[in-house]
Amino acid sequence: DADVTQTPRNRITKTGKRIMLECSQTKGHDRMYWYRQDPGLGLRLIYYSFDVKDINKGEISDGYSVSRQAQAKFSLSLESAIPNQTALYFCAVRDRTQETQYFGPGTRLLVL
Amino acid sequence: AQSVTQLDSHVSVSEGTPVLLRCNYSSSYSPSLFWYVQHPNKGLQLLLKYTSAATLVKGINGFEAEFKKSETSFHLTKPSAHMSDAAEYFCVVRAWFGNQFYFGTGTSLTVIP
Numbered sequence: 001d002a003d004v005t006q007t008p009r010n011r012i013t014k015t016g017k018r019i020m021l022e023c024s025q026t027k028g029h030d031r032m033y034w035y036r037q038d039p040g041l042g043l044r045l046i047y048y049s050f051d052v053k054d055i056n057k058g059e060i061s062d063g064y065s066v067s068r069q070a071q072a073k074f075s076l077s078l079e080s081a082i083p084n085q086t087a088l089y090f091c092a093v094r095d096r097t098q099e100t101q102y103f104g105p106g107t108r109l110l111v112l
Numbered sequence: 113a114q115s116v117t118q119l120d121s122h123v124s125v126s127e128g129t130p131v132l133l134r135c136n137y138s139s140s141y142s143p144s145l146f147w148y149v150q151h152p153n154k155g156l157q158l159l160l161k162y163t164s165a166a167t168l169v170k171g172i173n174g175f176e177a178e179f180k181k182s183e184t185s186f187h188l189t190k191p192s193a194h195m196s197d198a199a200e201y202f203c204v205v206r207a208w209f210g211n212q213f214y215f216g217t218g219t220s221l222t223v224i225p
Contacts, residue, residue, distance in 0.1 A: 040218075041217055042216055042218050044215070045213070048211065056211070090156065099146075100158055100161060102158075103155045103156040103157075105155045
């Protein structure tokens with residue numbers, strides 16, 4: 001258990017609004033990931049980070065940005081939300097020495 | 113390149129009967145393979161993982177999976193389904209040196225009383 005928390009757990013916003021989803025962890029894992037889950041599509045990687053100065057795009061980074069403010073915090077921003085970004089968003093963490101990813105509880109986002 | 117194909121989007125079994133969830137992978141290099149479970153309105157929990165050790169991997173809650181390189185498969189099995197096994201299951205692949213994990217589209221398991 002990596003003690004990964006995500007805030008908010010649920011969010012409703014309107015098209016064009018800027019929103020931020022936050023992820024924090026308490027165990028000092030160096031690698032952090034943001035995924036989105038859509039029905040029938042599984043999880044797709046948005047961004048990942050190996051440390052505060054290392055940010056990498058994933059499969060579907062368009063329309064998103066991230067910030068690794070500290071080892072323990074990794075934020076995902078939607079600069080101008082669109083309905084297509086309605087999804088369940090997961091943060092995950094991993095140690096460089098370990099294979100396993102540990103997931104947060106998810107944030108359910110609805111863009112109207 | 114890495115990818116995963118989960119061959120069934122939905123599987124239904126009766127309680128007490130065996131479970132088989134199928135997963136085929138594609139990987140240019142020796143893969144690490146995982147199965148995660150997601151119960152309704154919950155996050156993802158690791159069931160088991162293969163990382164180049166024993167090809168038959170045992171996980172939590174009585175699940176196991178066998179890595180078959182010749183068939184590029186990593187199917188998940190359980191001898192006897194329980195009602196609490198009803199959930200979404202994801203097969204995941206990562207190249208042994210890779211930075212990214214690739215998820216299958218998921219298999220929804222229904223357990224019939």
